Amino acid sequence: DTGVSQNPRHKITKRGQNVTFRCDPISEHNRLYWYRQTLGQGPEFLTYFQNEAQLEKSRLLSDRFSAERPKGSFSTLEIQRTEQGDSAMYLCASSVSTPVGNTIYFGEGSWLTVV
Amino acid sequence: DQQVKQNSPSLSVQEGRISILNCDYTNSMFDYFLWYKKYPAEGPTFLISISSIKDKNEDGRFTVFLNKSAKHLSLHIVPSQPGDSAVYFCAASFNTDKLIFGTGTRLQVFP
Numbered sequence: 001d002t003g004v005s006q007n008p009r010h011k012i013t014k015r016g017q018n019v020t021f022r023c024d025p026i027s028e029h030n031r032l033y034w035y036r037q038t039l040g041q042g043p044e045f046l047t048y049f050q051n052e053a054q055l056e057k058s059r060l061l062s063d064r065f066s067a068e069r070p071k072g073s074f075s076t077l078e079i080q081r082t083e084q085g086d087s088a089m090y091l092c093a094s095s096v097s098t099p100v101g102n103t104i105y106f107g108e109g110s111w112l113t114v115v
Numbered sequence: 116d117q118q119v120k121q122n123s124p125s126l127s128v129q130e131g132r133i134s135i136l137n138c139d140y141t142n143s144m145f146d147y148f149l150w151y152k153k154y155p156a157e158g159p160t161f162l163i164s165i166s167s168i169k170d171k172n173e174d175g176r177f178t179v180f181l182n183k184s185a186k187h188l189s190l191h192i193v194p195s196q197p198g199d200s201a202v203y204f205c206a207a208s209f210n211t212d213k214l215i216f217g218t219g220t221r222l223q224v225f226p
Binding site: 004006033035040041042043044045048056091093097098099100101102103104105106107108109111 | 121146147156157158159160161164166206211212213214215216217218219
């Protein structure tokens with residue numbers, strides 16, 4: 001399978017705990033994105049990388065959230081001191097930047113439930 | 116500030132008929148538009164896209180229309196099939212930047 005891979009697919013954690021999600025993008029895709037989706041909403045942009053450089057972070061990304069993409073390959077999204085409001089599906093996507101348009105391809109998502 | 120809007124939360128269509136999903140945007144700088152389909156508990160799947168230099172793009176049963184003056188795009192599915200039942204998101208971007216998504220329209224195709 002050469003698609004975007006995310007794990008774990010599901011995570012239940014207690015409030016205040018830290019969680020980390022991993023994303024493996026499609027090979028040779030130089031851009032990697034993190035989005036968050038809650039019920040009844042579309043995916044909301046969190047952050048993206050071009051290679052290993054984090055180019056943009058949404059103001060939705062509080063200081064409890066941190067994302068890394070060492071060596072421009074896989075990426076991790078860590079949430080510290082989780083809150084119930086962090087419960088959502090966290091989506092990773094990747095793309096190849098082109099001069100025409102930017103089609104991004106999503107993984108299957110990681111569900112986070114904070115209890 | 117919702118830059119991409121899907122004002123119809125749901126749509127119900129009979130199998131074999133046309134499904135038309137609509138999307139409006141406010142930012143005239145957007146130059147690339149996409150439609151994604153999403154099943155429950157899965158990530159969105161790319162369907163079709165259109166550049167702002169075009170007004171129509173077709174791929175099999177799916178056609179996307181872009182009306183730049185009205186800042187409106189639509190997705191036509193002909194003929195609709197039960198397997199098309201899902202949530203459809205439109206998305207837009209500017210200058211190959213990140214995608215901004217609408218809130219989605221749930222399509223149900225009944226026999």
